[in-house]
Amino acid sequence: MPKIxxxxxxxxxxxxxxxxxxxxxxxxxxxxxxxxxxxxxxxQIIKDLGVRIDNLRSQVISxxxxxxEEVPIQDIVSLKAVEIEKGNVAxxxxxxxxxxxxxxxxxxxxxxxxxxxxxxxxxxxxxxLKARLAVYHQQMDILKEELRIAxxxxxxxxxxxxxxxxxxxxxxxIYLGELQTAGVVRGKIAKAKLQKKKLFxxx
Numbered sequence: 001m002p003k004i005x006x007x008x009x010x011x012x013x014x015x016x017x018x019x020x021x022x023x024x025x026x027x028x029x030x031x032x033x034x035x036x037x038x039x040x041x042x043x044q045i046i047k048d049l050g051v052r053i054d055n056l057r058s059q060v061i062s063x064x065x066x067x068x069e070e071v072p073i074q075d076i077v078s079l080k081a082v083e084i085e086k087g088n089v090a091x092x093x094x095x096x097x098x099x100x101x102x103x104x105x106x107x108x109x110x111x112x113x114x115x116x117x118x119x120x121x122x123x124x125x126x127x128x129l130k131a132r133l134a135v136y137h138q139q140m141d142i143l144k145e146e147l148r149i150a151x152x153x154x155x156x157x158x159x160x161x162x163x164x165x166x167x168x169x170x171x172x173x174i175y176l177g178e179l180q181t182a183g184v185v186r187g188k189i190a191k192a193k194l195q196k197k198k199l200f201x202x203x
Contacts, residue, residue: 004168006175014172018165025157032154034090035147042140049133053126060122076105076116077123082131092146094139100131 004010080103087096102124107116 004172006172008176011169011172011176014165014168018162018169021157021161021165025154025162028150028154028157031090032147032150035143035150038089039140039143039147042136042143046133046136046140049129049136053129053133056122056126056129060119060126076107077120077127078103079127079131082135084135089143090146092142094142095135097132097135100128102127 004014079100081101083098083101084095085098087094104120104124
């Protein structure tokens with residue numbers, strides 16, 4: 001802990017600092033709570049998207065296995081790009097999913113099995129869901145880092161700055177109180193000496 005000056009000016013500075021810390025702390029706590037709520041929300045979305053992807057995969061596997069024909073579907077349909085924009089949550093810039101741009105190569109309907117159309121649709125849906133999921137994972141990473149910083153600041157104020165300012169105020173007040181008491185005592189001694197001197201002069 002840095003050494004403090006035991007003066008009235010320092011006492012005022014410490015009191016001002018304590019008032020400032022107490023004023024900022026509720027705002028930091030509110031920000032921390034907002035981030036925690038947003039993380040819970042994004043976590044649930046990630047969980048739901050994972051379930052939807054798994055369900056879609058299970059549906060596709062259940063009927064694709066029936067067909068023996070091998071068709072290179074990955075050559076027909078693929079993810080070209082993911083469009084995002086910037087959103088703002090609790091004062092933080094977050095990527096927001098807009099759409100998945102799917103590239104689809106032309107294929108011969110005459111020589112391609114009928115199930116390929118359904119498979120392509122399922123792959124499109126899966127690619128879109130996975131792209132959306134990736135963006136929400138990015139959001140989660142950013143939110144967790146912001147929560148870490150906010151928690152550090154709350155802890156700094158609650159566990160260090162506010163107790164430190166209180167202790168500094170207590171120490172300075174004790175010192176100034178002792179000075180004042182010593183001053184009063186010295187004044188009384190000086191007054192007694194003066195009265196004694198006057199009595200001596202009169203006698």
